[in-house]
Amino acid sequence: MPNLYPVFEMPELVEQQQTQPEPEYLESYLFDFEKGDFVRDAAGRIAIADGHTAWVQWCIKTVMTERFACLAYSWNYGVEAEQAIKHPDRALVEMEIERTITEALMADPRTELVRDFSFKWRTDELYVSFTIVPVIGEPARIEGVRLRAV
Numbered sequence: 281m282p283n284l285y286p287v288f289e290m291p292e293l294v295e296q297q298q299t300q301p302e303p304e305y306l307e308s309y310l311f312d313f314e315k316g317d318f319v320r321d322a323a324g325r326i327a328i329a330d331g332h333t334a335w336v337q338w339c340i341k342t343v344m345t346e347r348f349a350c351l352a353y354s355w356n357y358g359v360e361a362e363q364a365i366k367h368p369d370r371a372l373v374e375m376e377i378e379r380t381i382t383e384a385l386m387a388d389p390r391t392e393l394v395r396d397f398s399f400k401w402r403t404d405e406l407y408v409s410f411t412i413v414p415v416i417g418e419p420a421r422i423e424g425v426r427l428r429a430v
Contacts (some may be wrong), residue, residue, distance in 0.1 A: 332420075335388075339412050
């Protein structure tokens with residue numbers, strides 16, 4: 281009696297490895313967050329930051345920007361600090377801030393890891409510090425970023 285179900289040998293599967301290009305750390309203009317303005321040299325020209333410093337500045341700016349607050353930014357830029365600060369418990373606020381900062385910074389392929397969070401509460405303000413680890417280069421410690429009034 282003939283077999284109703286076909287029999288065949290499985291072909292050998294070849295897995296293709298996808299290689300992703302290494303992230304680029306492009307130069308950018310140097311910004312002074314304390315003064316709120318670009319750094320200028322003696323001739324009045326805006327100073328240029330190397331790629332690693334530009335990436336660190338991007339991380340700081342990302343943490344200082346509220347997600348979805350400005351249509352000029354993409355949906356995955358910024359943090360959701362306003363939502364996190366609404367929680368009644370400080371421990372829960374800190375956990376949510378840590379989560380949203382990590383998500384925002386990990387959206388960039390140049391970021392490998394975000395760690396070592398610490399928080400400082402001052403009356404109605406919250407300051408966060410953390411370490412960012414790039415894919416290429418040395419880790420950087422970000423100190424005392426003011427999120428907003430609590």
